[in-house]
Amino acid sequence: MTDAQIEKRLAQQKRSQERARQRQLEKQRSPEYRAKQREKQRATAERQRAKALANKDKLVEKAKAQAETQRTRAIKRAKLNSNKPAARNKPIKSKGMAGKARTKSDMSLHDKLGQLGCICCINAGLIQPFSGSPVSIHHIRGRTTADAHKYVLPLCAWHHDTPVPQDSGVSSDIFPIHSKGSEGGRVRWEAVNGTQFLLLRQCLNMVCETGIIAEASDGNSGK
Ligand SMILES: [Zn+2]
Numbered sequence: 001m002t003d004a005q006i007e008k009r010l011a012q013q014k015r016s017q018e019r020a021r022q023r024q025l026e027k028q029r030s031p032e033y034r035a036k037q038r039e040k041q042r043a044t045a046e047r048q049r050a051k052a053l054a055n056k057d058k059l060v061e062k063a064k065a066q067a068e069t070q071r072t073r074a075i076k077r078a079k080l081n082s083n084k085p086a087a088r089n090k091p092i093k094s095k096g097m098a099g100k101a102r103t104k105s106d107m108s109l110h111d112k113l114g115q116l117g118c119i120c121c122i123n124a125g126l127i128q129p130f131s132g133s134p135v136s137i138h139h140i141r142g143r144t145t146a147d148a149h150k151y152v153l154p155l156c157a158w159h160h161d162t163p164v165p166q167d168s169g170v171s172s173d174i175f176p177i178h179s180k181g182s183e184g185g186r187v188r189w190e191a192v193n194g195t196q197f198l199l200l201r202q203c204l205n206m207v208c209e210t211g212i213i214a215e216a217s218d219g220n221s222g223k
């Protein structure tokens, strides 16, 4: 094909394309065509709406089924748990003895005093503070008075409530504040170890809790 022939064919193609474009434009301008197009668009929109509705119903059905499953499981769990004791709602008691429930700050104080160790053994040079020796929390004013759980001392068993075995070779200055029989007793105990209230202030100072009790209070009604 010569260049001239190619150019001629190109021109023909362009003309025929232009004619087709004009026909298409005329068709699009005609009211019939426009009406048809609008109808098509409406139908498409309608189909999409119907589809969305169907899906919505399906989604609602699915959500309902899930909710029902969860409800059934929750009822099963509740039935199982009702057979168990409600551990979480149990009041906190100290060693199962009667008295006021401890608050969180009481428990925190008792933990700190427990870590300190027996204050009488510390003062007698028998143990170092915070050396890990086990103690009981002794209540200076009993367990039912106001702030009962703040008037407490960390005491080892021998300084608290257990007599030292006879012929054990342990100093006779170590004896329990809760005496049985004629041995020990609070008056002699305080004469040897110091008054409970002073010991309490010393303890609170050592665990950095000095603000917990009033300076002027005395805790010597000891039980
Ligand atoms: Zn002790």
Ligand SMILES: [Zn+2]
Pocket: 137, 138, 139, 160, 178, 223
């Ligand atoms: Zn006690």
